[in-house]
Amino acid sequence: MRPDATELGEARRRVEALVTQLPAGRPGEHAFNEPWEIRAFAMAVAAYNNGQYEWSEFQLSLIESIRQWEQRGKDPDAEPWSYYEHWLTALETVLAGSGLLSESLLDERTKAVLATPRDASHQHAHREPVAVDPPVR
Amino acid sequence: MSEHVRTQEEIAARVKALESILIEKGIMTTAAVDRLVEIYENEVGPQLGAKVVARAWTDPEFKQKLLADATRACAEFGIGGLQGEDMVVVENTADVHNVIVCTLCSCYPWPVLGLPPNWYKEPAYRSRIVREPRKVLSEDFGYNLPDSVEVRVWDSSSEMRYWVLPRRPEGSDGLSEAELADLVIRDSMIGVGPAASPAS
Numbered sequence: 651m652r653p654d655a656t657e658l659g660e661a662r663r664r665v666e667a668l669v670t671q672l673p674a675g676r677p678g679e680h681a682f683n684e685p686w687e688i689r690a691f692a693m694a695v696a697a698y699n700n701g702q703y704e705w706s707e708f709q710l711s712l713i714e715s716i717r718q719w720e721q722r723g724k725d726p727d728a729e730p731w732s733y734y735e736h737w738l739t740a741l742e743t744v745l746a747g748s749g750l751l752s753e754s755l756l757d758e759r760t761k762a763v764l765a766t767p768r769d770a771s772h773q774h775a776h777r778e779p780v781a782v783d784p785p786v787r
Numbered sequence: 788m789s790e791h792v793r794t795q796e797e798i799a800a801r802v803k804a805l806e807s808i809l810i811e812k813g814i815m816t817t818a819a820v821d822r823l824v825e826i827y828e829n830e831v832g833p834q835l836g837a838k839v840v841a842r843a844w845t846d847p848e849f850k851q852k853l854l855a856d857a858t859r860a861c862a863e864f865g866i867g868g869l870q871g872e873d874m875v876v877v878e879n880t881a882d883v884h885n886v887i888v889c890t891l892c893s894c895y896p897w898p899v900l901g902l903p904p905n906w907y908k909e910p911a912y913r914s915r916i917v918r919e920p921r922k923v924l925s926e927d928f929g930y931n932l933p934d935s936v937e938v939r940v941w942d943s944s945s946e947m948r949y950w951v952l953p954r955r956p957e958g959s960d961g962l963s964e965a966e967l968a969d970l971v972i973r974d975s976m977i978g979v980g981p982a983a984s985p986a987s
Contacts, residue, residue, distance in 0.1 A: 684795060684799070685799070685897050685901075686795070686798055686799040686802040686803075688824055689802050689803075689806065689820070689824065690802045690805075691823070692820045692821075692823035692824045693802075693805065693806055693809065693815065693820055695823050696815040696816070696819040696820045696823055697809060697814050697815045699815075699819065700814060700815050700816075700819065702814050702815070730792065735793070735798065738798065738801070738802060738805075741805070742805070745809075745814070750809075750812060750814055751805075751808065751809075755808060756801065756804055756805055756808060759804035759805075759807060759808055760797070760800050760801045760804040762804070763800040763801075763803050763804045763807075764796070764797065764800045774944055774946065775873070775944055775946035775947040776941070776942040776943075776944055776947065777947070779885075779939035779940055779941055779942075780888070780890060780917055780940050780941065780942035781916075781917045781918070781920060781938075781939075781940040782937065782938070782939050782940070783919075783920045783921050783937065783938035783939075783940075784937050785882075785934060785935045785936060785937050786921075786934035786935075787934075
């Protein structure tokens, strides 16, 4: 058991008190499937904890994003469901609404991220063990 | 909003871009985000790798596939995507123990193991596990390997990400695949510990 398990539990309860106020989406929806989802989730809570917006603003923004998706749903080319994409859209919307974020800056920065190879400094494949500690005779 | 359906890679890049902007503007700190992520880190990942390991323990044919091409074998479970393109699974045996590291940054097989623990990203682990793996396993993780076992350390890069197929614990003969998966803890797939023993 980690020494800070209780503290983590407390922190988690605080976060979950926030999350339960949100539209639930579908069963099991709050589980994370991709690392970016957990990151986006954490950012929204961190910015809120830092006093950047009211949680109700974020909540309304999330509801609105989901509502728009449902309306587009009649369109056969509409995008597939992703709870955390709505989450991300909601976060962008509240931040833009408070003048904290401009979409053009975010678009530009996203392009820069995509243009940079992941772990740019570490792309070479290492096909042998980097170290071997032989048996002790 | 753009009309085309965004790929996971594009969305991940957008999230990363957003995070860097928010940190620059002082809207939040990396530490605060990391702290929140930590609360949930076990909810994405390790249980996926655990399922794969449990299958390999019970199905020899699948195990061969996994060792031959982990990326393809994991795709059978619907596991893959960002940072999991080229995965290599190294098998622990009675004679050889494997442990993974990223010596330069924090390359890690996210799709199967979730988010890396903080110690994995720290310079202390990254440098010491290469120089004195046996000692680090013993001192930092309380994992004492028999002297007769060779320790191999594998350096993950963005091209090739390693993870460990731990040995099946003794006394686990009658267990179902799902029960076995519960024994496969994250550290055993990094190689800094064994799989858990069945509750006696």
